[in-house]
Amino acid sequence: MTGVAVGAPRRTAALTARTGTAARWLAACTAALVIFSAFILANDVDPLSVLGTIWTSVLTEPRQVEQILVRATPFALAALAVVVPGRAGLVNVGGEGQVIVGAVAAAGAGMWVGADAAPAVAVTVMVLAAVVAGGAWAGIAAALRLVGDVNEAVTTVLLNFVALYLMLFLILGSWRDDAAMGQATSPEIGPGAKLPLLGTSGVHVGIVVAVIAALVIWFAFTRTTWGFRLTVVGGNPEAARRAGLPVTVLLLSALVLGGVLAGLAGYVHLAGAEYKLRPTFGANIGYIGFLASWLARHRPLAVLVSAAAVAAIAITGNTLQISAGLPAASVNILMGLVLVAVLGWTSVRKADA
Template identity: 35%
Template sequence: MKALVTAAAVAFENLLIPICALLASLLLFGMFLACLGNDPFEVFHTMYRGGFGSLFSWRNTLERAAPLMLTALCTALPAQLGLIVIGGEGALVAGGLVAAMTGLVCGSFAPWFVLLAMLAAAIVAGGCWIAMTGWLKYYRGVNETIASLLFNYIAIALLNHLVTGPLRDPQSLNKPSTPPIGNANMLGDMPGLGVHWGLMFGLSACIVFYVIFFRTTFGFAVRIAGGNLRAAKIVGLPVGRLTLITCFAGGAAAGLAGGIEVAAIHGTANATLAAGYGYAGILVAFLARQNPLAVIPVALILGGINASAGLLQRTHHLPDAAVQILQGMIFMMVLFSETYYGRLQALFESRRAA
């Protein structure tokens, strides 16, 4: 009974604190809007309309939430090992770039094969990208946060180098891009929804990785190593291998996001791949307390906020960056709220004692 109450308190806390952090950042953003001379309530209403108000805005939100789910996993999975990896942007770019290149190489095969090859290549590319960070961390002791951040710059620079140089399509004048993979090879929409298949990939990745990391022996081993490296070694767990696999899984998710962006949205690889999904994914992972299942609703909220940017621009003449300011505020509030975990449970216990 007592254990049950404690578990309930923990669950309640895991829900309450992120929600409070979200509300606090909305309050802060409201004050910011008021200072700019906008009515915050009107703006919030517009944001709601832009994100969730109509079928059109829902589609918009879902298409943005899909890559966020995948890039959030890039932070949430290594977090089970106690690693803070923020290389989702780099893995996404690497995945997108390699997917576009694969599309060009096997463009003459059947469309289903081209698509499959593109997505598989994106998974491998993104996975290897973050696995390198894991390798540096475990075998060479390099800080994984810094390494993955720097890897982002490398990936973006590599993308820019290739699309403005050797891989540039001479037809792309204003926006240097790789040659298009061709309409026939694009990833289509899910029947009846009007949203591309990326959403299905995002949802299933979150669920599958939740099961793997929280229900299997592999996941248990990962969480042992994440909780105490020494204890993991004393019971003989292959920590190096666990690190590589987990980082590969996280990177593969983000790489797949890049592949889907190319295959479903852009049709080519260009600088717009680095649109910030990787960075927003870090935010989603932290808001979701690194839980793959919680990533799904959080990605929807963040996707909605992103989707409303256009409408905010049109109706309130707020700059595009306004939404990014809100995201920044949310991130700060989430990090700040981390310090409050554990207090509620203590409060419960002292209440019952008194």
């Protein structure tokens, strides 16, 4: 995004790039942790013991590391869903809705083929449904942008809520699984539709999908004409138009591809981790993906790292709830603080969006 530096842009001292970045990151994360500790302390819980428990239970247990990777998978795809439109200067805040719509479509497709469909059939149909639905959901925002000149950041965020209520409408209505006790859910997907685990680990193959997606996008950005044109449009749309680039097509393709990736995120989360739609299905995957993409400064390969980082924070929430009795959503503070620190420390150089 070009017009970001609204205030008078001030040049930071041109620290030598590498060490400077590392130092900033360290400072940013430390600051976030310190402030978070203060908030925990304000709730009469000892922050040091909480952080200690988090360290031992989250980062030293192999099971938990697997959990982090499982959580990171949809985050990475949802972050890529922000990275691709971002390359063209578009802001996709609609990952949340696109993820949900993708999962809803996948679940619907799974029901349509039936629980005992052959794995190959079930997987193909579900992936297609998720991808088409996610792309179409983003396509609505793209169309509104192109036809009505409506800002996509605003429309995508509104579509998130429409998607959420659509899902709730279905799982508390006609899709409700009568066999399930308590919480309303959709019926579980068939055994053949569940994503297989990698070897003997608890990590499903979705992570391979995410890594491949990141590699493909990196390749597309750096080695293809499409990627180059996208970068030009993102840098200066007017110049791109004068150069005869098909700006409309490029913008549309970027946002729709973003939706496709988010739909895929919804699919892997459904077929690899949740197996059914619950009222809490989205669980902020799209929003967290948005933050992860900013953490990675919109670089496709760095997204893999930042997704793992935010997944670790998200997993921490369970630990917080169990060991300290604090609400799981408290970790959103940490998530927010890290981002505040990163945005505050690093934005002035050049905001690349």
